[in-house]
Amino acid sequence: MARKKIKAMPAQTRKVAVMTRSKQRAADSDAAMRVFGVPELLEQILLSAASDQTPALDNKRSETLKLSPMPGAAKESRGGICIFSLQRVNKDFHATINGSVKLKRLVYLAPCPNKDLHASSTARKAQLPFHTPFFALMDKLLENSGDFLLLLERQSSSIKPVSADDVTTSMTLDIQYAVGKDKSLYQAAISKLGPGWWNSEANWRQIRVCNAKQLVSLTVTMSYFHWVEGPACVEFEDLTWLLQGDESLGYIFDRLCKLLQLIDEARAAIRLFERKWKTRTEELSARLKSQRVAKGHHRISKETRRAERREWRRLESKHAPEVEAVQEKLGSAVTEWELSVKREPEPDAQKAGQSSEK
DSSP states (O other): OOOOOOOOOOHHHHHHHHHHHHHHHHHHHHHHHHHHTSHHHHHHHHHHHHHTTSOSSTTSOOSSBSSTTOTTBBOGGGTOOBHHHHTTSOHHHHHHHHTOHHHHHTTTSSOBOHHHHHTSHHHHTTSOOTTHHHHHHHHHHHHHTTSOSEEEEEEESOSSOSSTTSOOEEEEEEEOSTTOTTSOHHHHHHTTOOGGGGOTTOGGGGOBSOOBSSOOOEEEEEEEEEEETTTEEEEEEEEEEEEOSOOBHHHHHHHHHHHHHHHHHHHHHHHHHHHHHHHHHHHHHHHHHHHHHHHTOSSOOHHHHHHHHHHHHHHHHHHHHHHHHHHHHHHHHHHHHHHHHOOOOOOHHHHHHHTOOO
């Protein structure tokens, strides 16, 4: 069956059609720009788009958001919108976003009323609602390390605080050594972070750890325990970090990375010690075995067992100073770190004055 011939469009007609489509696109673009030029309309459009990115559950990590549960910053590669990036579209977008408290709250750049946070579903679950940015950062580091780096326990000093203004909060943070003995805790935390995390001018670095208008302090108690073959352990506990609430996420990120690097130095020394320990225990086991063979003992007597236990205790006591030296060095470094982040508690009146942003 012969194919029906399709007449080619004349060149002039094609040119007119292309020009028509081009004009239509230009008209559509102009119409969009006129809409975006009205701050109120642009604000509503962005609020509507961001509302679709809000996680359904407070405790469920979102794979779309750059920093879950921050609804205003989603990955563009997954079809989301990022208010941080949209600021760079043009001056209308920049002015509208920076002039809108509602939009800035979606990326934690503007605080929320304490009473609203106090009544949120997060608070009803007995979690800490006033420091969402802080926990979002911790969750990001957890996500990078496969949930093995940090163990967080959120708690409030009062299960049912009298009001949203009188609550103080605290939490414990256990740094886990089980990430892998040969791995760096610091690298586990930062290995999957994009280039924007190292930009000193990045917007996320300016976000306060407390997202409440009236600042609420947060006491973070940290610990680290590393069992060392020997047996022995290298650890620190009750390392206290008092956050007033006005600290930036950039500051928290930098100081926590520094602490992980200090622990990594101790882990490197532990790995060296454990290699020595393995070699020397193998040598001692071989020597004791050869002694039994030389004596022709098929069964080990009590006297022989006691003698061998003394040998093992001597080996342990010989290595104890090495582990103690690692412990002392880590303890000194952690104490110095704690002093570097120490701040005196601020009077309530002063804190309230710092949180007067509407």
